[in-house]
Amino acid sequence: MIHLEKRAEPSKTWTAFTPVLAVILTMIAGGLMFAALGKDPFEALRTIFYDPLFSEQFSAYSRPQLLVKAGPLILIAIGLSLGFRAGIWNIGAEGQYIIGAICGAAVGLALYPSQSWLIYPVMILAGAFGGWAWAMIPAILKTRFNTNEILVSLLLVYVAEQLLASMALSTLRNPEGNGFPGSRNLSQHWATSNPELISGTGMHIGVLFGFIAVIMAYIMLNKHMLGFQIRLTGESPRAAQFAGVNPTRLILICLGTSGALAGLAGLFEVSGPAGQVSIDFNVGYGFTAIIVAFLGRLHPVGILLAGLLMALTYIGGELAQFMLGLPGASIQAFQGMLLFFLLGVDVLTNFRIRIGHGGKK
Amino acid sequence: MKILNTALAAALALGAFAAPTLAETKVGFVYVGPIGDGGWTHEHNKGRLAVEEAFGDKVSTSYVENVPEGADAERVLTQMALSGHDVIFTTSFGYMDPTINVAAKFPNVKFEHATGYKRADNVSTYSARFYEGRAALGTIAGHMTESNQIGYIASFPIPEVIRGINSAYIHAKKVNPAVEMKVVWVFSWFDPAKEADAATALIEQGVDVLMQHTDSTAPMAIAEEKGIVAFGQASDMSAFGPNAQMTAIIDDWAPYYIQQVGRAMDGTWTSVDTWDGIAEGMVAFSEFSDKIPADVAAETKALIASMADGSYHPFTGPLNKQDGSAWLAAGETADDGTLAGMGFYVEGITGDIPN
């Protein structure tokens, strides 16, 4: 009988090796699926994982695009990971992302066509505020009434989506848009745009914020009292209480931070790569970021890598579609497999597998 | 910008180098939905297959499905251009700005954007005058309804949809002055369950002829089940309503796609703004049901013929706006600019356009 035995400490070797193992397993399972669809599995895998990074034809463009795609994922996932570590579950980042984008864009559009350099900083503040405020709803309900934050934050995603549709169709609609839904294009107006900081690198302010968030989270978790409190609460809520951790304060901080970061991600996206508020502006970054946070084992550096890996499968997946004629659905299924394997093999990090009867009693 | 330009130039050089040896034109398509949606994207994909058939070995086509409008579209377009595609069709309104942006970086690649209004030297736009089709449908609907109530399932309140409602209403009213139009907005292009519910709601309230401007075949299936009359949208939907479907408007993109790809191949491609209708074959009809009385079918076919030869325009005065203010004087026809931005109902339609 196979038996799992909890390790006293997560294994360092396995922490490093499990992602590699997961990718190998995915390549095998995915390769089989591609072969079943009548495509050359090696060519498919090469197109997804290798071509965006190293092919002469695409890499010069795709590599920077990795940052563009991964930027919002990393920014949101870093915020979420703080709460997740403390056992505070914000799964409504998608909603906070939407509200951040709406608030930030609303400021930019209200001040259009002013050219002041002050506009963009105000938009950043508005975006962060929007996400923060939307996350404060579950936070306050949790602290005041002990309402489950998983459910409230999730429910608020639908509310945010409806608000987004309403904004794109009426309040924020482009008056010069020939009656079509969607706002003015923020990225085409200097004062409201989030351009690449250095051309051709994909680095925009949002990606920069993502990197800063990684570093700040790393420092906070390892060196700061708050980081200690977060980790302690996650590992043992009772011990945390004895140590004088104020759970209400922690909930407000964790949900607020993740909301603000998600709101920022929304603002940077709407004023940069996406350009405008439209009915389906949100493309699931908030939910994908939850997966990224777990793939990265809730560790800042892990999240950075996981965000880039996720982005790679999106970009490589698109290449595979038009280069090889693979159906889009097979890419989705492939991503699903990758996630299953990454989540599944993590068991090796925290547990030892014992073969034999019962183990120690 | 320099790095990117160098890289792009290198890539383009590669592409240009590779093209003659392969001796084929690469044509790319970017789809907003899955090719299996049975409606909008399905028809564009049929156009793609027609291009393959028409040119055989001389072209190779490729596509990406489910591309969100916005940042992702821009990336997909750039990668397509980098991979040496010669012509790229972007088949949703929301791809407008991404198409223009990418086209600026790849002056040698030809872009074709559906339903938009921004053009460039290497960006054409194309759209279909579906309102011509709606005029024919409205005529049949006006004759076929016994309850004098026509139901219309609408997606979003945008000019394209409002134009269709107006055209259908005007022509139903013309043959049946007692007709009323009930419009339900589902705020989605594609939500089969909701469209089915909307159809049911309309039918329960006395509607016996159903039109839709959403993409799924669900309303047709409901019409069949309830035994009423309906019209297919974008594709022939008779499989779902063998008795219900009177006819369907078919978005036939194939002739345009073949024409433009052909022009790209022989070097005569230029940026154009195409808004084609029945005359050019972009708006077509599926076979008329034998349930349409012969005189009605003949009247409708005559109407279609008059729109095809240009002798009749579906928006011909005298027409007033919903609030009663004059819009078109007798004999006056609507100009394309007004039609493109249409944001009002014509006189006689009850209810308000949302927002």
Place this chain on the structure above:
Amino acid sequence: MDLSAINPLVLITTLMIAATPILLAALGELVVEKSGVLNLGVEGMMITGAICGFAIAVETGNPAIGMLAAMVGGAMLSLIFAFLTQILLANQVATGLALTLFGLGLSSLLGQGYVGVKPPSTPKIEIPLLADLPIVGPVLFQHDMVVYFSIFMVVVIWATLKYSRLGLVLRAVGESHDAAHALGYKVVRIRIMAIMFGGAMAGLGGAYLSLVRVPQWVDGMTAGAGWIALAIVVFASWRAGRVLLGAYLFGGVTILQLNLQAAGVNLPVEYLSMSPYLITILVLVIMSAKGGRAALGAPAALGRVFHASS
């Protein structure tokens, strides 16, 4: 505006049909959550059920066999979730989201040959005598088998949770897996069974969409119904009877707004569409403010990883 055009009886009948997919999926998720597991993959299981049921119904020409196949399909997919979260102890939130992603892709691949195909029709069953009753008859007793089944399952799940030993064990596992384990219950096995039950119910809900309510197969046709099912469980504060109420409320708001539109009433559609979610949040708040978790009925171990380390 002509409100008299809306026939309340017909409205209720339509509402029952519209609510059935989310009712089935929500009932399944209720059992899963009662066992202490949060599976966010309902949407993925529903759409997988939708295509499995559709494909088999088309191939066999028998919608009943299709429905069964949908339950098997949903359960099989949920088994991936069960294996990852119960055996390999992966995080439930992330695994559930991955399951939805995978299910959407898988269903689209499976469905490639079924676009534009018409399914065999599902017969309505008129319950003898009852169907002839005035008013009540046409509204309640002239549906297809799945509608009856969904209401039957409400009763079964309610009675099982409340009165049976099985229900007691399930709740015990959901309240405190450690205590349940100490009492000798097979926590992991019970949870896996619950997860598979949830998968089967979600699968059936999906098949009801593709075989009866729409009826056809199209990519992504669940269009978020699985997420609504999740909200309904919360709205219902984990009680079977209230799941029925919740499903009819959520389904009803959509039906009502479409009917009001058809009757010519001007509505702020977006705000009406968000109202069930706001009501759910309000319900959550009232319940939790009134008496803490116990009154809320939320399983205490919801979403927690169980490992028998003792």
